[in-house]
Amino acid sequence: PDDGTANDALKKIEKKIVRDAEVSKLFNRPVPTDYLKNRLQKLYFDGYLAKYELNVYEFNEQEQPVSLKKNYSLDVFKDMVLYSSFKVSDYFYRENDSFGSQNYFAIIPVNKSxxxxxxxxxELKSKHNRLSRSFPDLLVEGGNDNADEFKDYSYAFYADNKLINQNGDFxxxxxxxxxxxxxxxxxxxxSQALYPEWYRRFSRFNHLVYKPSKRNMIIVSKEENALFYGITSLTFFFVMLLLFTVLVVCIRWLWLRIKILSISENRIKWGFKINFDRILYKTRIQFSMIIAVVVTLILVGFITFLFISTQYNTQQEQMIRDKIARITTAFEEGLFNKYINNIQHEDFNDFEELANTYSADLTLFDVKGVELISTQPKIYEYGLHVPRMNARAFIYMRRLQKSEYVNEEVIGDLKYxxxxAPLKNNKNETVAFLQLPYFSNEADYKAxxxxxxxxxxxxxxxIxxxxxxxxxxxxxxxxAPLNFIQSxxxxxIYGRKNEPIKWDRDDEIGALVKEYNKMIAALENSAQKLAQSERESAWREMAKQVAHEIKNPLTPLKLGLQLLDKSWKDKDPKFDQKFERFSKSFVEQIESLSSIASEFSAFAKMPDTKMEVINIFDMxxxxxxxxxxxxxVQINYPQPEKAFLINADRDQLLRCFNNLLKNAIEATPPDRTGIIDINYLITSKNILLSIKDNGNGIPDNMREKIFEPNFTTKSSGTGLxxxxxKNSIENAGGKVWFETIVGQGTTFYLSLPSSEA
Incomplete structure (x- = not known):
């Protein structure tokens, strides 16, 4: 396949090579070919093209090789142009018969005068094992280096089932x-990955295999860790869900608890207020624990991050300090003299070889801080940095006479x-300064x-x-114990038996339970005493009322009998007339006593109700x-269209209606025609009855006691x-209340549920 990135890079650099005067100057001179190769490698074939192995061959005008390697013929490359290559630029060609690799070559003429x-x-040939580049990203040609997109992939090429090229971790x-x-x-x-670590035993490799021909095969592989992938997916999902939940909860919480305006005393008041009273105790505990853990994790994470980043920076600094110490020792053993004065082209090759030996980039400065030689000449030739030593480093090394100095430097966006370190001669005099830049510092640190x-x-x-x-x-x-206690x-229920709580532990909840049990015991004792007192008080009041009501008819009976006895003894001639008149009065008083006894008996038998389904309108x-x-008396009562069934005691309900109608008639003044309006409102679950009269109404001071026993607004009656x-309606599951206006009348409302509700 074609390498578009390489093609674009080759189109750009070929013009620079043709215009490079140094190339023409060095051609066909007694200079080792390695210097020309190193120059081309450092200035043009680095960056993305560093994955190709570079070879340079020189031929004179008679097309004869002039380098030490004379086993190549120019005709070979010309034949490849005609028969086995594709043209990708003006001078570069790509070989079309190179399975498992990308090979390019260029035929560049050299003009002299x-x-x-x-x-x-x-000649560019793909390296079989591509190593990570050792040059700064700032020097990479173009911005289309997409190698990072495929860094997790591995690939291999097989020819006749033999491995000819591979790349990656697999x-x-x-x-x-x-x-x-x-x-x-x-x-x-x-295929299953074979790693000794337990957490990597979940790894496996997925392979895409393609066989373009009978002899060739391509394999692309990628590692996949099911455990790591699952944890990462769960983490991402949880973080997104958590953020969304927190957002929703915060909005709802703020909506319920933030109050911006309020209306009071017919005025709108603006103000900002947050209410924290409705937050549950359980929610506070959960929130406090989570906040405490989050804050702890953040602090631990920050401290861990700070410690590891500092430790890594320290390790990087120590590594480059150890490396420059070894390189300085090698220089001071006698190699540096040829780099100080009259630097030759072959010296650059030796300097490059020394740098490669220690896998480092090096730059040599004289005692004035002027650059003498560098393994990254592009930095200075492209004008990215002046060919001078860093000012701060120069002050520390030259003025302050430091034996070593680590400096943070910047070129464009690249931080490194x-x-x-100083280089000294055998007289212990500083004759030069050596710089070891660690360009991959920032990339390694970020990774x-x-x-x-x-x-x-x-x-x-x-966590x-x-x-x-x-x-x-x-x-x-x-x-949970608090919820149980709250339940x-x-x-x-005051006045009834309440079960104590059983708690086996002797802790704060146990103390609270003990106090609760003491409270309900005291409450039960108090309720019994109060009930006994209320019963005694009620019976005393009832006895007084019964005695008062019975005494009222007994007084006229006693007086009548005394008068009849006197008339009989006095032989009163009108005795018969008096006897007849007093007999009728005695019968009336006896009937009054019978009525009083009946009313007290009915009130005393209130709990003995016989519930049945009846039509309220029949009663x-x-x-x-x-x-x-x-x-x-005028009663306005619209007849209902259908029955409404309720659960109630038939006799009690009839007596309720009789009492209400009787009270309405008796409340009407003698000089006024009594008008009673009966209305009803029916729903699916209940009925609301209203009985309205046009009587005198109920005074304010009597309204609170109207439903109490023995209370009456009339001059006669039991007040029951x-x-x-009230008791009859509540026994049927209903409610009774009234509305009254003095001088205009009273309306009683009865609300009763349906038997099907």
Whole structure:
């Protein structure tokens, strides 16, 4: 396949090579070819093109090789142009018969004084094991280096089942015995990764295998860790869900508790207020635990991050300091003299070889801070940095006479560390300064810190989930006894037997339970005493009322009998007339006594109700028919269209209607025609009856006691009628209340549920 990135890079650099005067100057001179190769490598074939191995061949105007390597013929490359290559630019060609690799070559003419001075052949071959580049990203040509997109992939090329090229972390077999697929078909295969670490045993490799021909095969592989992928997915999902939940909860919480305006005394008042009173105790415990854990994790994470980043920077600094110490020792053994004065081209090759030996970039400065030689000449030739030593480093090394100095430096957007050391001769005199820049410092630091943050986020997310669940469980365990006590308190009924709470532990909740049990015991004792006192008081009041009511008819009976006895003894001639008159009065008083006894008996038998399903309108009609026949009374009662069934005691309900109608008639002044309006409102679950009169109404001071036994607004009567009505309606599951206006009348409302409700 074609390498578009390489093609674009080659199109740009070929013009620079043709215009490079130094190339023409060095051509066909007694200069080692390695210097020309190193110059081309450092200035043009670095960056993305560093993955290709560079070879340079020189031919004179007679097309004869002039370098030490004379086993190459220019005709070979010309034949490749004609028969086995594709042209990618003006001078560069790509070989078309190179399975498993990308090979390029260029035939570049050299002009001297307008004449043909010879030919330079530049050959690029793919490296079998591509190493990470050792040059700064700032020097990479263009911005289309997409190598990072495929850094997790591995690939291999097989020819005749033998490995000819590979790249990546996966270890391929030298001889293929595992992958056998049909020609021109894609197959997805999976193999288990063999790692000693327990957490990497969950890893596996997914392979995409393609066989373009019978002899060739391509394999692309990628590692996949199911455990890591699962944890990462769970973490991402949890973090997103957590953020969304927090957002929703915060909005709802703020909506319920933030008050911006209020209306009071018919005025709108603006103000900002937050109400914290409605937050549950359980929620506070959970929130406190989670906040405490989050703050702890953040502090621990920050301290860990700070410690590891500082430690890594220290390790990097120590590494480059150790490296420059070894290089300085090598220089001071006698190698530096040739780099100080009259630097030759071959010296650059030796300097480059020394730098490669220690896998480092080096720059040599004289005692005035002027650059003498560098393994990254592009930095100075492209004008990215003046060919001078860093000012701060120069002051420390030259003025302050430091034996070593590590400096933070910047070129454009690239930040890196450099270590400087002086070079001394055998007289212990400083004759030069050596710089070792660590260009990959920032990239390594970001990669390490990125891996650390990724691991910390995943681990902390799992810890947060576990702590969140733990907080919920602990909060429920803590508040469960409180909820149980609250439930028990809500079931306390004054005057009834309340069960004590059993708690086996001797802790704060146990102390609270003991106090609760003491309270209900004291409350039960108090309720019994109060009930006994109320019963005695009620019986005393009842006895007084009964005695008073019985005494009223007994007084006229006693007086009548005394008068009859005197008339009899005096032989009164009108005795017969008096006897007849007093007999009628005695009968009336006896009937009054019988009525009083009946009313007290009925009130005393209130709990003995006989509930049955009855039509409420039948009971109301019976009462209306009786009272409608009375003089000076008008009852307005619209007849219902259908029955309404309720659960009630038939006799008690009839007596309720009789008492209400009787009270309405008796409340009407003698000089006014009594008008009683009966209305009703029916729903699916209940009925609301209203009985309205046009009497005198109920005074304010009597309204609160209207339903109490023995209370009456009339000059005669027991005062049990409305109390009887209230108890009867409540026994049927209903409610009774009234509205009154003095001088205009009173309306009584009866609300009763349906028997089907």
């Amino acid at each position: 307008g004449k043909n001075g010879g030919t330079i052949i530049i 270890v391929y077999d030298l001889v293929n015995t595992e992958y056998n697929i049909p020609i021109r078909q894609f197959r997805f295969l999976t 560390k450099s270590v400087y 390490r810190i990125g891996s650390l943050l990724n691991a910390m986020i995943n681990v902390y997310a799992l 947060f989930i576990a702590i969140g669940l733990f907080a919920v469980i602990i909060a429920r365990q803590i508040t 028990s308190l809500s079931r306390i 109301l009609n019976q009462a209306v028919v009786i009272f409608k026949q009375m003089d000076n 009628g409305l109390a009887f009505i």
